[in-house]
Amino acid sequence: MHYSEILIYVGIFFSLYLANFIFLTFLENKERVFESKKIKNFPLVSLIIPCYNEAKNIERVLRSLLNLDYPKNKLEIIVVDDGSKDETFAKAAKIAKESKIIKVFQKKNGGKYTALNYGLKRAQGRFIGSIDADCYVEKTALKKALGYFKDPKTMVVTSTIKIAKPNTVLEGVQYVEFLIAAFLRKIFSFLDSVTVTPGPLSIFRKEVFETLGPYKKGHQAEDLEMAFRLQNANFKIAHAVEAIVYTFGEPKLKGLFLQRLRWRRGFLLNLGDYPQLLDFRKHGNLSFLFFCNIFGAFLSISLVSYALFKLLASFLEKTQQFLVAGFNFSFPNLSWFSLNTKPTFILGILSLTVFLIYLMLGKILTCDKSKLKGKTISYLVIYAFLNASWWVSAFASILFKKELKWK
């Protein structure tokens, strides 16, 4: 057997193993998917919006928060302008005049985590949420998220992030990616292994900050650092799959690349800061999933490199064919015999089916009604290549100690 074939089989076995593990976890917990309980008492909730040069977006997020299905006297919205150079502060202040629950602050630029901590100091609520300025929430999102705090052990509730108005191919790819992520995060929450408290919308009990302290820089991924710190303290993070928040996808390759480089680099560096999370005896499933993540990254890089090598070889072969014999195209003979019966192909089709099942589950769980055909095809064609390139860059930036500039 050729090395490349072994690599493909390892990749498929690993993917199927993980897929079966996830699916079995789903079956074990299918009654618990929508765990949110109706809340009768409405606690005071503080929602912090850190922003930097968000003049274009601030009105939309504020309007969506004002529109939340939640008693207004139990809501506190804290806008922290982190030294924006645009009209962010003025625009937020203008909207604040319409509603007393909005408080707008301005401070010197210090990075997102400093803005969040600035807001934390001023937050009065028993529950504190962080919301990115370039997002907007569904009307019922807060109520549904808070319903998870009926479990006294739950310390943080994360929400489902969806891509708003995906127009470009790249945004479509992110749309599919986020749907699958919503399903997976739900599964990971059953295993007490959620590894991120995403910026778009996460709600914390105030005690979290009182016990564990404020946000940290976290290698420009403060939401990952916070989740790792929570896991290290064995604080429970629940995922409210039915609480939806919309964010805008990166429309351009460069923007997407920088964003994902930051996420993956942040993941690796923060994991380096919390190596104890890899201890199976202490963190069981979480450690297992971390290992899967890292192994998956190496596997993804290897398989994509091999695929690129094959594509290049095929291109060179076609070029040679063209140079030697001219354009000599003939349609492939489609018959029973043209069916690829190699085990790699059949197992590959099986893996693809598993992926489509997950996508459908993600779609069902998040009550998604959009058409996914085109987006899914784009995802299948380009995501693996993008993902591998992000991982390579993340590893490279750590190896060469390259600091990222972020805002």
Next chain:
Amino acid sequence: MNNKKINIKKHLSVFFLTSLIFASGFFLSDFLSKKQLTKLNILQQSLRIDILSLETQFSILTQAPCENLNESTLTKELYDISQKLTSVENNLGRDNPYFLQLKKYYSILELKHWLLIKRASKNCKLNLSFIIYFYADKKNCPNCQSQGLILSYFRKKYPFLRIYSFDWNLELSALQTLKSVYNLKEQFPILIVNDKVLYGFKNKENLEKILEKYTNLQLLEEATSTKATSTETTSSENKIK
């Protein structure tokens, strides 16, 4: 904290399930490949009968049965089989014993086809020309793939050409005989154009000149310009597409 704990039983079940799915993939692959082989074998048998039938007709009749000769159909059948054989090779690998068996059988069919059509061409004045092409693996013949492509091009360009490709390393006594008849040396690629043996890679221009020299190209082109005959053979990695 409890949910974080590794559940060994669950992981064992997952491992068992994954192994089962994985093994099913291999079984399905094997099952489908065998189906393909069986079907290919049936096709080869059918062509064998057609060739035998025609050979018998030649033997029974004193005159060649030119009016009944459907040369293009036979050629097409042979070409179709070669295409299918290539697909099977891609699936099973070139060293698979089942595939090698079918390849040997196919090579015999090629030889029988060549002998028969050569005779028919002469007797029925079909104005066909024949190229026998011996290829070897990439290590021994780096240019064989290009030569195969050029021959494919010529097969399409000149419908009067009948090209038969053979794997030099295939252990088949009939091929050994062919090699000794033409006293062939291991200098690849080898082309036998209407009984003239040529060694080494021939690019498009060279081959065009060779065809002009040994096949009376212009005359044949005119003779076959209105005739919609088709195609020829292929095999293995240096296949003529």
